[in-house]
Each structure stands twice: as structure tokens, then as C-alpha cells.
Amino acid sequence: MKPSVEINGARLLKRLDDFAAIGATPAGGVNRQALGPQDQAARALLADLALARGFRVFQDPLANLFVRRAGKNEHLPPFLIGSHLDSQPTGGRYDGALGTLAAFEVLEALDDAGIETHVPIEVVAWTNEEGSRFAPGAMGSMAFSLGHIPGDWDDIKGTDGVLWRDALAATLVNLPAAETRPLGFPIAGYLELHIEQGPSLEKEDIPIGIVTGVQGTRWFEITISGQAAHAGTTQLSFRRDPMVAANAALHSLYATIMPEDENARFTVGRIAAYPGSVNAIAGSVSLSVDLRHPSSGNLDAIEARIVRAFQASALANGCTVDIRKTFDMSPAQFSEPLINSVEHAARHLGLAAKHMVSGAFHDALYIARIAPATMIFVPCRDGLSHNEAEYVEPEHCIAGAQMLLQSTLEVTGTVVIDR
Numbered sequence: 283m284k285p286s287v288e289i290n291g292a293r294l295l296k297r298l299d300d301f302a303a304i305g306a307t308p309a310g311g312v313n314r315q316a317l318g319p320q321d322q323a324a325r326a327l328l329a330d331l332a333l334a335r336g337f338r339v340f341q342d343p344l345a346n347l348f349v350r351r352a353g354k355n356e357h358l359p360p361f362l363i364g365s366h367l368d369s370q371p372t373g374g375r376y377d378g379a380l381g382t383l384a385a386f387e388v389l390e391a392l393d394d395a396g397i398e399t400h401v402p403i404e405v406v407a408w409t410n411e412e413g414s415r416f417a418p419g420a421m422g423s424m425a426f427s428l429g430h431i432p433g434d435w436d437d438i439k440g441t442d443g444v445l446w447r448d449a450l451a452a453t454l455v456n457l458p459a460a461e462t463r464p465l466g467f468p469i470a471g472y473l474e475l476h477i478e479q480g481p482s483l484e485k486e487d488i489p490i491g492i493v494t495g496v497q498g499t500r501w502f503e504i505t506i507s508g509q510a511a512h513a514g515t516t517q518l519s520f521r522r523d524p525m526v527a528a529n530a531a532l533h534s535l536y537a538t539i540m541p542e543d544e545n546a547r548f549t550v551g552r553i554a555a556y557p558g559s560v561n562a563i564a565g566s567v568s569l570s571v572d573l574r575h576p577s578s579g580n581l582d583a584i585e586a587r588i589v590r591a592f593q594a595s596a597l598a599n600g601c602t603v604d605i606r607k608t609f610d611m612s613p614a615q616f617s618e619p620l621i622n623s624v625e626h627a628a629r630h631l632g633l634a635a636k637h638m639v640s641g642a643f644h645d646a647l648y649i650a651r652i653a654p655a656t657m658i659f660v661p662c663r664d665g666l667s668h669n670e671a672e673y674v675e676p677e678h679c680i681a682g683a684q685m686l687l688q689s690t691l692e693v694t695g696t697v698v699i700d701r
């Protein structure tokens with residue numbers, strides 16, 4: 283079926299090229315790290331394009347950037363669409379930029395078609411989604427959802443030694459044309475288009491992913507302590523070898539957690555033995571665990587299994603174990619009515635779509651805490667992202683933007699053609 287309003291695909295692709303030139307790397311990616319000169323230049327370009335079209339531009343104290351197209355009912359909270367403009371140090375040109383520029387294309391397409399929406403629609407570019415220069419990531423959307431800046435952010439320093447608050451101040455003054463607004467305000471909802479950053483849509487040849495939520499993540503730091511001893515003279519019955527205990531626990535966890543539950547992700551990405559000598563039994567073994575699942579209940583159950591496995595294997599080998607949880611991010615369930623609207627939009631446009639859970643963090647995770655939110659994914663080549671070789675087919679960029687527009691029209695209700 284013909285879309286109610288069509289986005290201008292050529293204009294969107296040109297915008298993607300124009301923004302990819304800001305912080306372009308020789309390998310074809312971008313280095314536009316949060317609050318740096320390239321990030322500031324990208325913000326300035328978006329603000330210039332917006333002001334030239336007669337849209338209002340705002341930034342809040344976190345330098346979250348908003349472009350507002352007025353609606354019929356200006357007193358009603360705006361509906362937000364957008365993503366982020368910052369990148370990894372060797373990032374791709376679509377991660378964040380596609381969602382932000384497609385959102386801006388939605389505003390322009392509505393304007394071109396002379397359509398007045400019931401509520402104002404705003405494009406947002408959240409500050410520091412990536413978290414690579416300044417940690418944590420998603421600072422902009424997190425602070426927006428809290429309504430204040432967490433006190434312990436004051437001393438955050440970048441990987442380049444720059445204080446976060448200094449980089450923030452420089453970014454804010456670099457955009458004098460933007461009106462100032464307070465941090466956090468009522469919104470009607472939030473919709474974000476993003477590349478999948480994984481291989482499943484491409485593999486199944488489906489152009490659209492409708493994201494039902496973001497899986498939860500827990501990190502653990504596990505240390506098993508035994509007794510360091512001579513590798514040649516210590517016979518089996520005298521050994522208290524933490525490597526044996528770690529191996530036994532990992533063997534049983536790898537054999538069960540993921541094979542028994544396709545939604546679970548269990549990863550040990552770092553392991554170290556101390557003192558780390560070729561001819562000594564280790565005195566202790568430390569390892570990291572990254573556990574992910576869309577359900578809090580399953581996360582609890584798997585965490586309990588991990589704790590039991592390490593306690594049992596430590597005990598069986600005369601060792602002790604210390605387990606610390608170093609990170610705990612709850613899963614997010616996205617808004618069902620919004621998901622239904624996106625689904626309806628895909629049917630309307632005749633685009634194949636499937637429901638999926640996001641494996642990565644996104645700004646939508648935080649915004650979902652204060653308003654109805656969901657995301658639309660499009661495929662990226664080989665599932666590659668956070669990589670300069672990141673690539674999205676032009677037709678998928680355009681289909682994603684058209685989905686963003688159609689879904690926005692579905693969500694914001696009846697539209698008024700004013701000419």
C-alpha cells in the first residue's frame with residue numbers, strides 16, 4: 283500500500299553522507315566521540331538544517347539536542363523520535379546517525395507534505411550514547427529520565443583526560459542558536475530507529491525488526507582462592523587448585539545455561555591466574571562473567587545457578603570463592619501500544635517485520651522508564667557495528683525512515699492536511 287506520506291530517500295542518503303564526512307576516518311568510518319569537536323560540528327549542522335527549515339532548536343543542560351516541529355496542539359507533550367550523533371573512536375557511519383537523520387527526514391517529509399500533526403514532534407540527539415570517551419554511556423537519556431544530573435558524574439574524566447563537565451560546557455556554548463530548556467519534561471512517547479548491530483535480520487532477509495525490549499545485563503567478578511604450590515612436586519591429593527575449580531564450574535555452566543535457554547547469554551571474556559607462573563599451581567583464579575537475558579526472573583535463576591556452581595566446585599577442590607556483582611541493568615519491556623502501532627505501520631507499508639529483543643543498550647532503555655517507547659531495527663551487513671566497515675543498504679535506510687514516519691503518524695493519531 284502507498285504510504286500516507288513519503289520520505290525523500292535521496293535527501294536522507296545525502297544527509298547520511300554529509301554527516302559521515304564529519305569525523306570521517308580513512309577506513310570509511312567515523313570518529314565523532316561525545317562532546318568533542320566533531321560531535322559539536324555534527325550538532326551544529328543539524329541545528330543549521332533545522333533552523334533553515336523554520337523548526338525550533340533546543341538544548342538542555344546535558345546538551346541533549348531537540349528539533350521541534352510545531353503541532354496543532356502546542357500545549358500537549360511532544361512525541362520524540364531520534365537517536366544519537368556521537369560515535370565510537372573507530373565507529374561506523376550508521377550507528378546513531380541513521381536514527382537521528384531519519385527522524386529529521388520525518389520532520390522534513392511532514393513539512394513538505396503540509397501535514398499538521400496533533401502533537402508537536404521533536405527530533406532528539408541524545409548526548410554520549412556510546413560511553414567510549416566518557417563512561418557511562420547513554421548519559422543524556424539517563425539524566426533526562428532521572429530529571430537531574432547524578433552527583434557522582436562531576437569528576438568523570440574522558441579517556442583523553444578532559445573533564446566531562448568542561449567538554450559539556452564547551453559543547454553547550456558552541457550552539458548559541460539553540461534555545462535553552464530544563465532537563466527532563468513530559469513527552470508523549472519515544473521511537474528510535476537504529477541498525478540491528480547483529481546478524482539476525484540480514485540472515486533471515488527481513489528488512490524491519492520491531493523491538494519488544496532490551497535484555498537485562500549482570501556482570502560478576504569471581505575469584506577462586508586455593509594454594510599456590512610447586513607444579514612438579516605437589517601430588518594430586520595435596521593440591522588446592524583454583525584452576526580445577528574454575529574449570530569444573532565453567533564446564534557445567536557452559537554446558538547448561540545457553541543450551542537450555544536460547545534467550546540466555548553467558549560469557550566469560552576475561553580470566554587470569556595468579557601468580558601466573560608456568561611451573562606453579564595458581565594461588566587464585568579471577569574471571570569475569572557477563573550474563574544477559576530479557577527476563578528478570580530468569581536472570582535471578584541463572585545467577586543463583588552460577589553462584590551454586592562456583593561454591594560447589596570451590597568446596598570440592600579445597601578452595602574458597604568470592605563472587606561480586608559489579609553491574610546490574612534490569613531488562614526493559616517496551617510499550618505494547620507503541621509496538622502495535624509499529625506493527626500496523628509495517629503492514630500498511632507491506633514490509634516484512636519480526637519481533638526481537640535488543641542485545642545492546644540504547645537510549646530507548648532509559649526513556650522507556652518515563653514514557654511509552656520502542657525501537658525499529660534495520661539490518662546491517664554481516665551484523666557488523668562499532669566498526670568502520672559498518673554498512674547498511676540504502677534501501678534499508680529508506681525503509682527504516684519510512685517506517686519511522688508511518689509509525690509516528692500511527693502513534694500521534696489522526697493527521698490534518700493543511701493544504
Ligand SMILES: [Zn+2]
Nearest residue numbers: 366377378411
Ligand atoms: Zn547507537
